[in-house]
Amino acid sequence: MRAAFERRRHLLDFAVASLLxxxxxxxxxxxxxxxxxxxxxxxxxxxxxxxxxxSAVLDAAPEIAAQAxxxxxxxxxxxxxxxxLKGLRGVRRVEPRLWGYLWDSAGAAxxxxxxxxxxxxxxxxxxxxxxxxxxxxxxxxxxxGKMLFLVSPAGKFLRTKxxxxxxxxTALVSTDLVLVEEGDFRAFFELPPDVWTDVALTVTNPREVxxxxxxASVKLPGHRxxxxxxxxxxxxxxxxxxEGLALALLGGGxxxxxxxxxxxxxxxxxxxxxxxxxxxAIGWETSDVILMKLWEGLLISLAAFLxxxxxxxxxxxxxxxxxxxxVLKGWSxxxxxxxxxxxxxxxxxxxxxxxxxxxxVAAIQVPIWRTATADPDVVMR
Amino acid sequence: xIFHPANLAxxxxxxxxxxxxxxxxxxxxxxxxxxxxxxxxxxxxxxxRTTYLVSTAVAFVLVVEAVTLVLFAxxxxxxxxxxxGAMCAxxxxxxxxxxxxxxxxxIAVFFAASVWLVIDHVDNRGRDYPLIxxxxxxxxxxxxxxLAEAGLQLAYFLDLKADTITSCCGRLFGEASTxxxxxxxxxxxxxxxxxxxxxxxxxxxxxLAALRYRAAQVLHGPASLxxxxxxxxxxxxxxxxxxxxxxxxxxxFCILKPEYHHFGFALYLPLFLGTGAGSAAGVLALLPQRxxxxxxxxxxxxxxxxxxxxxxxxxGAIAAWAIARSGLTLFS
Amino acid sequence: MIExxxxxxxxxQDKPTRVDAVRGVDLTIDDGRVTVLAGPSGSGKTTxxxxxxxxxxxxxxxxxxxxxxxxxxxxxxxxxxRRKTFGFVFQRFNLIRGxxxxxxxxxxxxxTGIAHAALRDRALALLDHFGLADRSRAVVETLSGGESQxxxxxxxxxxxxxxxxxxxxxxxxxxxxxEQFLTIAAELxxxxxxxxxxxxxxxxxxxxxxxxxxxxxxxxIVEATS
Numbered sequence: 050m051r052a053a054f055e056r057r058r059h060l061l062d063f064a065v066a067s068l069l070x071x072x073x074x075x076x077x078x079x080x081x082x083x084x085x086x087x088x089x090x091x092x093x094x095x096x097x098x099x100x101x102x103x104s105a106v107l108d109a110a111p112e113i114a115a116q117a118x119x120x121x122x123x124x125x126x127x128x129x130x131x132x133x134l135k136g137l138r139g140v141r142r143v144e145p146r147l148w149g150y151l152w153d154s155a156g157a158a159x160x161x162x163x164x165x166x167x168x169x170x171x172x173x174x175x176x177x178x179x180x181x182x183x184x185x186x187x188x189x190x191x192x193x194g195k196m197l198f199l200v201s202p203a204g205k206f207l208r209t210k211x212x213x214x215x216x217x218x219t220a221l222v223s224t225d226l227v228l229v230e231e232g233d234f235r236a237f238f239e240l241p242p243d244v245w246t247d248v249a250l251t252v253t254n255p256r257e258v259x260x261x262x263x264x265a266s267v268k269l270p271g272h273r274x275x276x277x278x279x280x281x282x283x284x285x286x287x288x289x290x291x292e293g294l295a296l297a298l299l300g301g302g303x304x305x306x307x308x309x310x311x312x313x314x315x316x317x318x319x320x321x322x323x324x325x326x327x328x329x330a331i332g333w334e335t336s337d338v339i340l341m342k343l344w345e346g347l348l349i350s351l352a353a354f355l356x357x358x359x360x361x362x363x364x365x366x367x368x369x370x371x372x373x374x375x376v377l378k379g380w381s382x383x384x385x386x387x388x389x390x391x392x393x394x395x396x397x398x399x400x401x402x403x404x405x406x407x408x409x410v411a412a413i414q415v416p417i418w419r420t421a422t423a424d425p426d427v428v429m430r
Numbered sequence: 431x432i433f434h435p436a437n438l439a440x441x442x443x444x445x446x447x448x449x450x451x452x453x454x455x456x457x458x459x460x461x462x463x464x465x466x467x468x469x470x471x472x473x474x475x476x477x478x479r480t481t482y483l484v485s486t487a488v489a490f491v492l493v494v495e496a497v498t499l500v501l502f503a504x505x506x507x508x509x510x511x512x513x514x515g516a517m518c519a520x521x522x523x524x525x526x527x528x529x530x531x532x533x534x535x536x537i538a539v540f541f542a543a544s545v546w547l548v549i550d551h552v553d554n555r556g557r558d559y560p561l562i563x564x565x566x567x568x569x570x571x572x573x574x575x576x577l578a579e580a581g582l583q584l585a586y587f588l589d590l591k592a593d594t595i596t597s598c599c600g601r602l603f604g605e606a607s608t609x610x611x612x613x614x615x616x617x618x619x620x621x622x623x624x625x626x627x628x629x630x631x632x633x634x635x636x637x638l639a640a641l642r643y644r645a646a647q648v649l650h651g652p653a654s655l656x657x658x659x660x661x662x663x664x665x666x667x668x669x670x671x672x673x674x675x676x677x678x679x680x681x682x683f684c685i686l687k688p689e690y691h692h693f694g695f696a697l698y699l700p701l702f703l704g705t706g707a708g709s710a711a712g713v714l715a716l717l718p719q720r721x722x723x724x725x726x727x728x729x730x731x732x733x734x735x736x737x738x739x740x741x742x743x744x745x746g747a748i749a750a751w752a753i754a755r756s757g758l759t760l761f762s
Numbered sequence: 763m764i765e766x767x768x769x770x771x772x773x774x775q776d777k778p779t780r781v782d783a784v785r786g787v788d789l790t791i792d793d794g795r796v797t798v799l800a801g802p803s804g805s806g807k808t809t810x811x812x813x814x815x816x817x818x819x820x821x822x823x824x825x826x827x828x829x830x831x832x833x834x835x836x837x838x839x840x841x842x843x844r845r846k847t848f849g850f851v852f853q854r855f856n857l858i859r860g861x862x863x864x865x866x867x868x869x870x871x872x873x874t875g876i877a878h879a880a881l882r883d884r885a886l887a888l889l890d891h892f893g894l895a896d897r898s899r900a901v902v903e904t905l906s907g908g909e910s911q912x913x914x915x916x917x918x919x920x921x922x923x924x925x926x927x928x929x930x931x932x933x934x935x936x937x938x939x940x941e942q943f944l945t946i947a948a949e950l951x952x953x954x955x956x957x958x959x960x961x962x963x964x965x966x967x968x969x970x971x972x973x974x975x976x977x978x979x980x981x982x983i984v985e986a987t988s
Binding site for chain 1: 433434435436437438439440442443446450479482483485486487490494497498500501504505508511512513514
Binding site for chain 1: 817842870871877918929
């Protein structure tokens with residue numbers, strides 16, 4: 050047992066020494082390898098971070114959202130609808146909500162205008178005040194205390210004083226948000242006083258969400274009921290799909306990399322070939338050489354993996370994944386500028402290792418074996 | 431098909447291992463036909479050299495299988511958010527008929543590959559490649575298993591559709607459910623504990639006898655596999671509820687999660703060690719005895735039996751510890 | 763004792779480039795003696811040396827070491843026999859560049875799994891014995907020809923082999939160094955080791971130290987003294 054361990058250690062020592070003896074030969078490979086890891090890791094870290102942001106936002110979403118529908122199109126809910134929902138058993142709170150979209154030609158972007166509900170006590174606004182998302186603040190160059198002017202499609206004018214800018218932690222979904230007072234909102238969009246965009250339901254027992262949604266849809270057949278679980282599933286599926294698609298596209302690059310690794314491992318210099326011959330002649334066996342070469346491959350993998358992963362980490366969490374933000378976020382003109390919450394996930398590391406180290410080791414196996422089975426008597430010829 | 435990154439990694443890895451094993455199987459056919467150690471001809475030398483490549487490749491397959499087995503379980507857990515009713519890996523695996531068969535196939539491949547590597551190791555210690563034909567016939571058995579696993583896994587991922595309504599551990603391993611999961615969960619905790627510790631005592635006796643009698647060593651192989659199944663049943667029936675401190679939570683996957691300090695790894699690793707080493711010892715006892723291995727093989731077999739007994743003992747100790755420190759009382 | 767019976771070695775058997783390097787050799791090499799294989803280049807003496815030293819398997823024929831047949835052994839065991847029985851000093855020394863003298867000496871023992879500290883001590887003792895204690899840390903490219911050869915000899919001795927094989931040991935040495943080599947060879951003989959040398963250098967073939975001279979030509983033994 051001890052001898053087997055010592056043998057492995059000696060071979061590892063030799064592998065380290067031989068990598069250090071030929072730094073130039075492996076630098077190119079490590080750079081390409083690290084680049085592959087960097088790309089894949091960036092996609093994955095970014096995808097996960099975005100999904101996490103989204104689900105953090107959805108945590109605040111109502112358990113059930115009820116929307117009136119007419120001919121399959123979204124319609125305003127009425128006071129009667131709200132009263133009907135209030136009569137449902139198992140529903141703890143019924144909150145009619147007001148929100149809508151506004152195309153702002155000045156900023157050339159879409160804003161989401163919203164009236165804060167009672168469930169968001171930190172976000173109360175008085176008449177003439179507004180709380181804006183980080184993207185809006187950036188596009189309109191406003192900060193707390195400054196004035197924000199909005200013009201409705203009908204030409205109505207809204208003049209508000211910015212009370213606060215929303216923190217960037219939830220920027221992904223709130224970046225285009227403008228929170229205004231209910232009276233201001235109704236006047237701006239010319240809404241009658243007893244209609245709402247939709248209705249948020251909070252239930253007493255979270256396990257009954259599905260049942261209550263079913264009961265509610267019997268009571269209000271003209272409404273659509275969306276549960277939070279539905280929304281989480283949709284975003285999860287959407288972002289997983291985008292991330293997976295990006296990875297699949299990178300798959301071609303992975304194959305190219307494996308071919309490069311194969312080629313690099315096959316194309317030994319005369320010097321290296323001679324060295325293997327010497328080792329075999331002085332008493333190394335084929336499996337000793339294979340093990341030593343595999344150590345080399347693992348050391349290269351480790352170096353490239355750490356390098357690529359560290360770079361991806363910096364790219365995603367320090368520079369907000371500036372390279373492919375547009376691809377994955379697919380957002381409107383207002384890109385969120387926010388630091389993603391750094392998190393390293395063991396599952397992700399394992400996935401990344403399976404996607405990079407496994408093909409690399411697979412690709413170098415045959416060349417290593419070919420090198421290792423060289424005749425030991427070549428050194429004498 | 432769900433385009434989850436880990437799924438892509440799993441499919442890519444299984445395609446890779448499948449092609450590696452197909453290549454190895456083609457070589458195995460050639461070797462079984464042409465192997466002639468007495469010959470110094472170049473064909474024989476080529477065959478002999480290629481065996482190094484096959485050994486390396488199967489070792490590679492084993493490592494990839496071990497990593498992807500864990501990755502598979504955790505990915506299933508992570509994907510639970512995509513399915514209605516799924517709360518952990520069980521729900522995801524249950525979302526398609528291919529889910530659990532894939533998991534079982536992966537476990538089977540893991541054990542089969544480790545047994546093969548043990549035979550390879552033993553054979554390489556004999557001066558005349560005493561087991562080479564058996565070993566390469568073994569590759570021909572291993573290959574279909576790995577292909578089946580790759581096929582099942584691909585079918586599973588293709589079959590998965592978001593929004594599938596599935597049932598999760600609460601339902602599958604609930605006492606009221608029918609089927610194996612339900613049977614295991616509804617097993618009386620006292621019976622499960624008797625099965626577990628009685629089984630451990632029995633395997634201990636078989637193992638001790640295996641150190642002395644060859645017939646007992648042959649028996650140690652199937653006994654290890656039976657112990658593996660009994661241990662899983664005990665995990666579902668009693669150990670998991672003790673870990674969760676909830677009498678009705680029976681899931682064998684949730685214990686792997688960080689909420690439970692990855693306790694499952696401490697439980698499953700010794701169990702896999704015990705089962706793997708035990709089945710390898712059993713298989714070695716079945717192989718014909720060769721003169722060139724007369725001193726080598728018994729030493730390795732003894733070590734395997736020791737490792738197997740150690741693994742099962744450790745599993746038993748950790749299970750007992752989990753029960754002892756739990757705040758849950760199933761017996762009063 | 764090494765016994766060769768009907769040994770042939772053919773390269774590129776089924777190709778037009780086929781070479782019959784050794785064509786049927788029967789030879790016995792006794793323990794504890796200095797044997798020289800002499801002959802012009804291309805006479806097959808180096809090929810025969812690779813077969814004797816278990817670097818290559820004979821195409822046909824048998825090789826036995828101390829009565830054990832080694833010609834049919836799988837590579838893994840042939841390597842083990844080679845490592846335990848033979849130490850090689852190659853014509854161009856074949857030291858591994860970029861490594862220190864000490865590392866080079868330790869290399870043949872790596873696969874044996876010997877503890878690092880013990881191996882180091884043994885290698886340092888050997889280097890010290892050959893007057894290279896102060897050069898042990900030097901990278902081998904910086905060594906002189908004579909120093910390189912002594913490192914190569916130390917490397918050949920690290921696994922304490924019974925047989926030391928030297929291929930054309932004086933090809934790249936000047937006169938004084940040849941004397942030094944002969945002294946070391948005598949010392950090895952005195953320790954009871956078998957020494958096997960290929961050479962066409964008269965300074966070696968006519969040395970008093972040589973117990974037996976085997977002359978080769980065209981893959982066959984043409985003349986042998988005893």
